[in-house]
Amino acid sequence: MMENTANTSAGLSRAPLGKALVVGIGGCGIRILNFLRANPRAKWLVTLAVDTDGAVLAEAHADASINASADWNSKSSAGCGGDVLRGERAVSHERANLKEHVRGFSLIIVTGGLGGGTATGGIRTLASVAREAGIPAIFLLTTPFSFEAHSRRKNAEDCLQEIIPVADVVLTMPNDLLFSTLPPDTPAEAAFATSAKEMAGTVAGIASVLRCRDLVGTDFATFMRALHKRRASCGVGVGFAENSDGLDRCALALTRMLDSPFLGGQEAMKRADAAIVTLTGGPDLELGELKRTLELAAGVMPKDIEMLSGANVCDEAAGSVQMTAVIFQYAPDSKPETLPPRKARPPVAAVSHGDDLQLSFSAASGDAEEVELGLQSYDKGVFEKLPAVRFRDEDLDIPTYQRRNIRIDKGS
Amino acid sequence: MASSGQTIITGIEFGTDKICVIHGRPDQNGNIEVLSFASAPSKNSVVKGMIVDQNAALGILRTVMEESEKGLGRFSRADRQVYFLINGMHVSSRVGEGTVLNYNEDRKITEVHVRKAVDNARNLAVSTDLVNIQVYDSSFLIDGTRRTFNPIGQLAERLTAVIHVIFAEKKRIEMVQTILRELGFESGYPIFAPLADAYGVLTQDEQQQGTLLFDYGAGVCSYVLLYQDGVLMSGTIPTGVNNVANDLSVALELPYDYCQKFLRESTLTKLRNEGKNYVEYMVSNGGADKIRRIPLDSFEKVMDLRQRETFTILRKEIERANLFGYLRNSIVMTGGGSMIDSAPSIMMNVMNLPVRCGEAMNVTGALSSFRSPMPCYSAILGLVKHAAALEEDSPSGSGGLRRTVVQATDQFLDGLKSLGKAFKI
Numbered sequence: 001m002m003e004n005t006a007n008t009s010a011g012l013s014r015a016p017l018g019k020a021l022v023v024g025i026g027g028c029g030i031r032i033l034n035f036l037r038a039n040p041r042a043k044w045l046v047t048l049a050v051d052t053d054g055a056v057l058a059e060a061h062a063d064a065s066i067n068a069s070a071d072w073n074s075k076s077s078a079g080c081g082g083d084v085l086r087g088e089r090a091v092s093h094e095r096a097n098l099k100e101h102v103r104g105f106s107l108i109i110v111t112g113g114l115g116g117g118t119a120t121g122g123i124r125t126l127a128s129v130a131r132e133a134g135i136p137a138i139f140l141l142t143t144p145f146s147f148e149a150h151s152r153r154k155n156a157e158d159c160l161q162e163i164i165p166v167a168d169v170v171l172t173m174p175n176d177l178l179f180s181t182l183p184p185d186t187p188a189e190a191a192f193a194t195s196a197k198e199m200a201g202t203v204a205g206i207a208s209v210l211r212c213r214d215l216v217g218t219d220f221a222t223f224m225r226a227l228h229k230r231r232a233s234c235g236v237g238v239g240f241a242e243n244s245d246g247l248d249r250c251a252l253a254l255t256r257m258l259d260s261p262f263l264g265g266q267e268a269m270k271r272a273d274a275a276i277v278t279l280t281g282g283p284d285l286e287l288g289e290l291k292r293t294l295e296l297a298a299g300v301m302p303k304d305i306e307m308l309s310g311a312n313v314c315d316e317a318a319g320s321v322q323m324t325a326v327i328f329q330y331a332p333d334s335k336p337e338t339l340p341p342r343k344a345r346p347p348v349a350a351v352s353h354g355d356d357l358q359l360s361f362s363a364a365s366g367d368a369e370e371v372e373l374g375l376q377s378y379d380k381g382v383f384e385k386l387p388a389v390r391f392r393d394e395d396l397d398i399p400t401y402q403r404r405n406i407r408i409d410k411g412s
Numbered sequence: 413m414a415s416s417g418q419t420i421i422t423g424i425e426f427g428t429d430k431i432c433v434i435h436g437r438p439d440q441n442g443n444i445e446v447l448s449f450a451s452a453p454s455k456n457s458v459v460k461g462m463i464v465d466q467n468a469a470l471g472i473l474r475t476v477m478e479e480s481e482k483g484l485g486r487f488s489r490a491d492r493q494v495y496f497l498i499n500g501m502h503v504s505s506r507v508g509e510g511t512v513l514n515y516n517e518d519r520k521i522t523e524v525h526v527r528k529a530v531d532n533a534r535n536l537a538v539s540t541d542l543v544n545i546q547v548y549d550s551s552f553l554i555d556g557t558r559r560t561f562n563p564i565g566q567l568a569e570r571l572t573a574v575i576h577v578i579f580a581e582k583k584r585i586e587m588v589q590t591i592l593r594e595l596g597f598e599s600g601y602p603i604f605a606p607l608a609d610a611y612g613v614l615t616q617d618e619q620q621q622g623t624l625l626f627d628y629g630a631g632v633c634s635y636v637l638l639y640q641d642g643v644l645m646s647g648t649i650p651t652g653v654n655n656v657a658n659d660l661s662v663a664l665e666l667p668y669d670y671c672q673k674f675l676r677e678s679t680l681t682k683l684r685n686e687g688k689n690y691v692e693y694m695v696s697n698g699g700a701d702k703i704r705r706i707p708l709d710s711f712e713k714v715m716d717l718r719q720r721e722t723f724t725i726l727r728k729e730i731e732r733a734n735l736f737g738y739l740r741n742s743i744v745m746t747g748g749g750s751m752i753d754s755a756p757s758i759m760m761n762v763m764n765l766p767v768r769c770g771e772a773m774n775v776t777g778a779l780s781s782f783r784s785p786m787p788c789y790s791a792i793l794g795l796v797k798h799a800a801a802l803e804e805d806s807p808s809g810s811g812g813l814r815r816t817v818v819q820a821t822d823q824f825l826d827g828l829k830s831l832g833k834a835f836k837i
Contacts, residue, residue, distance in 0.1 A: 092709035096687050125709055131757075162713075165720055166761075381658040382668050386459060389501060389650040391725070396651045399659040400717040408663040408714060411690060411706035 020207055021105040025050045025091070025122050028113025028142060028196060030060045035200030037061040041240070041280075042204040043316060045109075048101050050126075052090045052118045053079035064101060068094045068118070080117035084155050085409045087121025098129045108137040111203050113195075114172070115144040115152030120159040127167045138169045140203055142195055145175045162406055171206075171234055171326075173199060173262050181261040198262055205238035205324035208280045208312075235272075237263030239323040243284075250279070250293035250321050257323040258300065264327075270302055272327035278310040282318030285311075293323065378402050419803050420447070420484075423795040424473065424496040424600065426458050426588070428631025428654065429748065431472045432789070433480040435492070436777065436796040444796050446777035448483030449789075450476045460631040460650055461500030461605075463587055470591045477595060483778060494600035495799040496588055497791055498545070499627075499634055502581035503604055505646045507550065508533035511572045521563045521571055526552070529573035542579040545602045548643035550574040561640045576643040578604050603798055605629075605791045606636040606646060609746050611801070612794020613770030614638065622740035625770070626726065626759070627791060628749025630654050633722060637730065639738045649725050653749045656718045663714045664706055666693065680711050681753045712754070719755055723762040739763075744770040746790040772797070
């Protein structure tokens with residue numbers, strides 16, 4: 001059914017085996033790209049760096065870059081100062097440029113860190129460009145650490161609320177998951193670097209999942225199937241092992257995958273409702289290894305899980321194997337049907353599929369909720385003097401963006 | 413029976429955007445020949461599909477009627493059958509169910525059973541403020557489980573008729589009847605806008621296989637879900653193109669008229685195709701003109717949010733009625749809103765179904781008098797087609813629709829057949 005949708009129609013069924021473009025947006029996105037470039041297993045991916053800060057772009061290890069300027073009249077490259085609207089304007093200014101860069105690709109993976117200006121503001125434009133070009137897009141985004149400023153968390157939350165209805169697939173990785181693996185005395189800089197490194201591994205892992213069609217198929221449609229019309233929390237784990245690691249390299253890759261910080265641990269796997277597990281190896285991958293590894297992976301999952309397995313062989317992976325798992329825990333059906341009220345708490349492992357208006361937020365333990373005061377005033381424009389027409393207890397004459405608290409750039 | 417080509421049908425639309433009058437008749441091939449057409453802006457006399465200023469609406473209609481009659485020639489008002497479109501939140505629909513037990517020894521369902529089941533289904537308890545304006549056949553349930561569209565001859569102990577009844581507020585209908593009497597017409601017959609639309613633009617396959625017709629109007633959106641020539645669901649959502657324009661106007665601090673024009677002329681797409689990223693808007697500031705640059709992405713965002721919300725409401729309404737499974741073919745969009753470039757793609761994205769823009773089919777004649785793109789007129793053209801089929805099916809040649817309105821109850825079963833026929837173009 002999904003092949004009929006507007007933003008996914010052009011490429012769902014033919015996406016995976018073509019060229020994939022990884023777009024790193026914002027400072028965090030470029031850090032992730034830099035780690036990705038250093039990953040030998042990600043050599044087949046084409047990278048594009050997009051940022052408003054020229055200094056950051058100058059150090060980007062990407063195949064191409066776009067220096068977006070928030071100023072209509074000059075090509076200032078001084079960044080957008082964490083201003084979401086400036087970031088949005090800067091990236092939208094480069095729309096034609098972006099369209100040129102995405103042309104010819106069959107899959108786009110967008111990665112970046114939410115909370116700042118460029119990525120948070122520019123993601124929607126990227127989703128729009130991908131949709132217009134008919135290219136399926138996956139958004140792999142980190143959300144801020146809980147110790148970061150409240151405004152950053154709110155920016156991230158607002159961005160997610162906007163992007164989910166228009167994007168094909170959005171996977172958010174809360175940086176806080178790293179607390180489960182990093183010791184408390186880890187320097188902050190190292191923590192951010194670790195986040196970017198893990199995200200780079202995740203991007204490579206997800207890309208390899210979507211590439212797998214040789215032996216046992218999983219592709220973009222598998223993702224859509226797993227997420228179809230459902231909200232879910234997700235985790236991603238990637239494990240890698242080489243021949244030199246010992247005889248049972250597959251078991252080692254599986255162990256490393258289970259230890260991946262963005263997977264959320266074995267407990268998260270046990271709670272999962274669905275999982276996509278893939279094994280990528282070189283031409284030396286044996287059938288016995290494949291069978292045993294996928295059986296081992298199935299063994300650590302709950303019995304009633306909906307498990308989708310894939311495997312492939314590629315020359316670049318000669319002498320090594322990589323296990324990748326994406327696990328989904330569907331939100332309970334009891335979730336409210338309308339958009340949830342906006343609350344100031346960090347989203348934890350939220351993921352959703354593009355045709356769902358809703359977001360899944362798990363409250364971080366111990367966080368106090370901010371109560372929203374019902375004091376907002378609305379401007380109904382030409383409908384101001386007309387009697388309110390309520391539909392399902394909602395005054396639909398109030399502009400949608402006002403009811404959803406979405407900021408709009410009025411220009412300058 | 414009125415022979416083809418003799419009965420002139422006058423169709424009237426009190427739209428939020430415009431008041432239109434059309435005169436047409438069926439030709440010998442079953443096509444509709446448009447004899448004349450005229451329209452004028454409704455100038456706030458109609459809000460969200462409902463007349464709010466009766467005198468103003470009457471004045472506009474009088475002018476439009478006279479204009480349209482210039483091209484009509486020799487046909488007097490008495491020679492014509494008048495039908496009018498109704499729309500707005502005062503229109504509602506309900507599903508009526510009526511059951512009859514089969515005591516026949518052979519357990520075969522007969523026409524008598526069907527008639528009794530349908531009669532029982534029509535006994536809906538509704539407010540006295542409402543009037544039943546149309547009844548459409550939907551389906552039959554055999555023994556409460558098996559759905560069929562022709563139960564006669566089948567074996568069953570229990571037959572349930574499921575019909576679709578459309579109601580409207582009595583005072584709204586009376587208001588239109590008063591306006592028509594002021595213009596010298598005896599009366600007119602109401603047709604719910606999306607049903608007229610459906611009749612005009614849907615192919616036979618679409619009517620059979622499960623198609624949603626979505627009339628994306630200026631003031632409201634209305635829809636009808638057809639399956640096996642029957643109406644499974646219909647309804648109205650109180651938002652339309654004007655809401656999109658208003659959202660743009662409020663969000664971007666632009667005049668409402670400018671935003672309407674922006675939508676009507678597909679400015680977003682045009683500027684994008686020119687490689688532009690923003691709109692330049694001239695602002696007078698104390699005698700000095702300044703140029704405001706507004707990102708095109710902001711326009712897209714506001715439009716996307718409103719339209720996605722409207723279509724999501726539609727999806728949820730269908731899901732709430734548990735009828736999404738019958739929507740197997742496609743969605744057909746009509747009305748001025750269907751001309752907004754992003755509307756079909758957003759609808760496709762929300763509903764996961766193919767979407768096409770519909771225009772009235774098999775229409776000939778004075779089409780040059782239509783000034784806007786044809787999807788804007790699909791309802792009024794469909795109204796003529798619907799009315800022509802009903803007139804032709806009428807034994808007396810006039811008042812055929814009476815069999816589908818609540819006032820006439822006797823020949824309801826025949827009415828069902830005629831509507832079944834009516835939906836087979």
